[in-house]
Amino acid sequence: MVKQNTVDKEVSLEGIGLHTGKISKITLKPATDNKGIRFIRVDLPVKIEIEASWQNAVSSQAVRGSVIAKDGAIVYTIEHIMACANAFGIDNLIVEIDSSEPPILDGSAKLIAQAFLDAGKRELSADKLIYTIQKDMRFEFGKSVYSIFPCERFEIQCSIVFDHPYLQHQQFAITNINQETFIKEIAPAKTFCFDYEIEALQKNNLGLGGSMANAIVIGLEGIHNTEPLRYDDEFVRHKTLDLIGDLYLAGHQIKAQIVAQRPGHKNNINFVKEFVKRAQLLTASG
Numbered sequence: 001m002v003k004q005n006t007v008d009k010e011v012s013l014e015g016i017g018l019h020t021g022k023i024s025k026i027t028l029k030p031a032t033d034n035k036g037i038r039f040i041r042v043d044l045p046v047k048i049e050i051e052a053s054w055q056n057a058v059s060s061q062a063v064r065g066s067v068i069a070k071d072g073a074i075v076y077t078i079e080h081i082m083a084c085a086n087a088f089g090i091d092n093l094i095v096e097i098d099s100s101e102p103p104i105l106d107g108s109a110k111l112i113a114q115a116f117l118d119a120g121k122r123e124l125s126a127d128k129l130i131y132t133i134q135k136d137m138r139f140e141f142g143k144s145v146y147s148i149f150p151c152e153r154f155e156i157q158c159s160i161v162f163d164h165p166y167l168q169h170q171q172f173a174i175t176n177i178n179q180e181t182f183i184k185e186i187a188p189a190k191t192f193c194f195d196y197e198i199e200a201l202q203k204n205n206l207g208l209g210g211s212m213a214n215a216i217v218i219g220l221e222g223i224h225n226t227e228p229l230r231y232d233d234e235f236v237r238h239k240t241l242d243l244i245g246d247l248y249l250a251g252h253q254i255k256a257q258i259v260a261q262r263p264g265h266k267n268n269i270n271f272v273k274e275f276v277k278r279a280q281l282l283t284a285s286g
């Protein structure tokens with residue numbers, strides 16, 4: 001039987017939060033069996049622990065990032081950390097955080113993946129559990145469509161569509177998501193926004209920490225950044241990264257093929273809530 005695991009040692013990262021604009025520090029720490037991924041707000045007078053699960057996900061607040069909340073405490077923009085934990089197969093983890101949002105770093109999951117590599121992996125004694133499905137399913141939430149098919153691996157096909165002269169349609173498929181493929185194909189893809197959105201986002205107190213250093217800014221004729229794109233299809237790869245993170249709100253890794261059209265955080269969470277009701281939780285056999 002495959003065993004659960006956690007990180008082997010503590011690793012910290014520091015930087016500005018994308019939406020809050022506040023400097024924060026996170027520390028990845030080992031956790032024991034069956035704990036899942038837990039964020040702990042260590043800056044509050046009484047520390048509050050929030051399990052990163054669909055039960056604590058606030059889809060109404062998941063406008064430009066995934067949000068978890070419990071007992072009045074909140075953590076914004078957890079998806080890049082969740083994506084790394086999912087891809088690395090980390091079942092149990094403590095993420096201490098001294099603010100309401102982790103650092104956005106370079107806007108991708110590259111440095112977070114490096115932190116997970118630095119932290120290493122430690123096997124625990126409990127059996128690993130994974131979600132599988134027996135038959136195809138399809139869910140539609142507004143413009144987002146999620147189809148899911150039985151599969152021995154964790155596969156994603158993702159497509160995005162925008163009514164914009166520079167970015168109209170991209171699609172990306174990855175047939176075996178694991179630590180190695182994630183680091184090579186997905187982790188470096190940066191977050192993005194359209195230039196015309198910035199003013200409105202900031203009026204709504206979003207993107208306050210955003211800059212050319214941590215987001216690709218798309219204009220009518222191309223990107224405004226001087227750093228070239230890391231992949232021709234970087235935008236859909238980043239959406240795939242976000243989806244991998246949001247899917248881990250299921251609480252366990254998923255073995256299935258997921259075809260997502262126009263995914264977004266809010267609908268990713270809606271999908272996970274429906275998925276867990278219908279999926280089977282099994283002991284992982286390999």
Ligand SMILES: [Zn+2]
Binds near residue numbers: 079080
């Ligand atoms: Zn993202």
